[in-house]
Amino acid sequence: MVNIKSYIYLVFAGALAGLIGVFVKLIGSNIHFMSIMFYRMFFGLLALFLIIPFLDKKWYKVAGEDLRHYLVVAVLMTATFSLFVVANVFAPVQNVVLITNIAPFLVLILAYFFLKEKITKVKIITLIIAIVGIIILNPFNFGENMLGNYLAMGQAVLYAFLIVLMRKENKEHTIGAVLWFFIFSTIILLPFVFIFGFGDLTEVWPYVLGIGIFSTGLTYLFHNLGLQKVGAEIGSIIVMIIMPLTGIIVAMIVLGEKLNLRILVGGIILMVAGTYLQVHENKLRGAIKRFFAGW
Numbered sequence: 001m002v003n004i005k006s007y008i009y010l011v012f013a014g015a016l017a018g019l020i021g022v023f024v025k026l027i028g029s030n031i032h033f034m035s036i037m038f039y040r041m042f043f044g045l046l047a048l049f050l051i052i053p054f055l056d057k058k059w060y061k062v063a064g065e066d067l068r069h070y071l072v073v074a075v076l077m078t079a080t081f082s083l084f085v086v087a088n089v090f091a092p093v094q095n096v097v098l099i100t101n102i103a104p105f106l107v108l109i110l111a112y113f114f115l116k117e118k119i120t121k122v123k124i125i126t127l128i129i130a131i132v133g134i135i136i137l138n139p140f141n142f143g144e145n146m147l148g149n150y151l152a153m154g155q156a157v158l159y160a161f162l163i164v165l166m167r168k169e170n171k172e173h174t175i176g177a178v179l180w181f182f183i184f185s186t187i188i189l190l191p192f193v194f195i196f197g198f199g200d201l202t203e204v205w206p207y208v209l210g211i212g213i214f215s216t217g218l219t220y221l222f223h224n225l226g227l228q229k230v231g232a233e234i235g236s237i238i239v240m241i242i243m244p245l246t247g248i249i250v251a252m253i254v255l256g257e258k259l260n261l262r263i264l265v266g267g268i269i270l271m272v273a274g275t276y277l278q279v280h281e282n283k284l285r286g287a288i289k290r291f292f293a294g295w
Contacts (some may be wrong), residue, residue: 006230009223019215019242019250020153021093022254025251027208031198032143034189035197037085039208040212041186044217045182048221055175076161077185079158086098087155091149094260095263096148099156101244104160105270105273106157107164125245129273131272137266174281241275264272
C-alpha cells in the first residue's frame with residue numbers, strides 16, 4: 001500500500017520551493033539579495049529548530065568528520081541557494097525554474113568523469129533531448145534577462161557538483177543533518193547583513209518570513225519527511241515537476257508574468273527528459289506501477 005502522506009509531503013515541498021522566485025520579486029529592492037539570503041536561511045533555521053528536535057532527539061550528536069562534511073555541503077548549498085535567489089532578481093521566474101532543470105544532465109556528465117559511472121545509450125539519448133531543450137531555451141541569448149539566465153545556469157552547475165559530491169562520499173543524511181547545514185549556512189551569510197544592511201522590512205516582512213519559513217525551512221522538512229518512505233528517485237521526479245509548475249503559475253497570477261512560449265517548450269522538454277532519465281537510472285517502473293496500484 002502506497003504511503004500517500006509521503007507523496008503529499010513531496011508535493012508540498014515542490015510547491016513551496018516553487019514560490020521562492022515569487023517571494024524574491026515581491027521583496028524587490030527593499031532588501032539587498034544577499035541580505036535576503038541571510039533572512040532565508042535564518043528564518044528557515046528557526047523553523048527547523050522548533051520542529052527537528054522532536055523528530056531527531058540526537059541531532060546534536062555528531063562526529064568531527066561529519067561536521068567537516070556538513071560544512072562543505074553547507075558552503076556549496078549556500079552558494080547554490082544564493083545564485084538561485086539572485087537569478088530571480090535579474091530574470092523572470094519561469095526562466096529560472098526551468099533553466100535550473102538542466103542540473104540532472106550536468107550530474108550525468110560530472111558523474112562520468114568523477115565517479116566513473118557508465119553512460120548508457122538511454123543516457124545519451126536523454127542528453128541529446130536535453131540539449132535540444134537547452135537550445136530552445138537559449139539561456140545564452142543577449143538581452144535584458146541574460147544575467148539572470150547565466151546565474152540560473154551557474155546554480156544548476158553548482159547543484160550538480162553538490163549531488164556528485166554527496167554520491168561520491170556515499171553519505172545518507174538524517175533530518176538532523178539538515179539542521180547542521182542550515183546552522184553553518186546562516187553563519188556563513190551573517191556578515192552580509194552588516195555589509196549590505198538589514199533592508200527595509202516595513203512592507204515586505206511577510207514575504208521575508210515566507211521565503212525563510214515556508215519556502216526554505218518547511219520545504220526541506222517536508223522533503224526529508226517524504227523521502228523517509230519514498231525513494232529519492234521518485235522524490236526527485238515529483239519535485240522536478242511540481243516546483244517549476246508552481247513557480248510559473250503563481251508568477252502569472254501574482255506578478256502578472258507573461259508566458260514565453262520558447263522558454264516553456266524548452267523547459268517542458270528538459271522536464272520530460274529529466275523524468276525519463278530518473279526512471280531509467282533507477283529502474284522505477286515497478287515502483288511507479290505499485291504507486292498507481294495503491295490508489
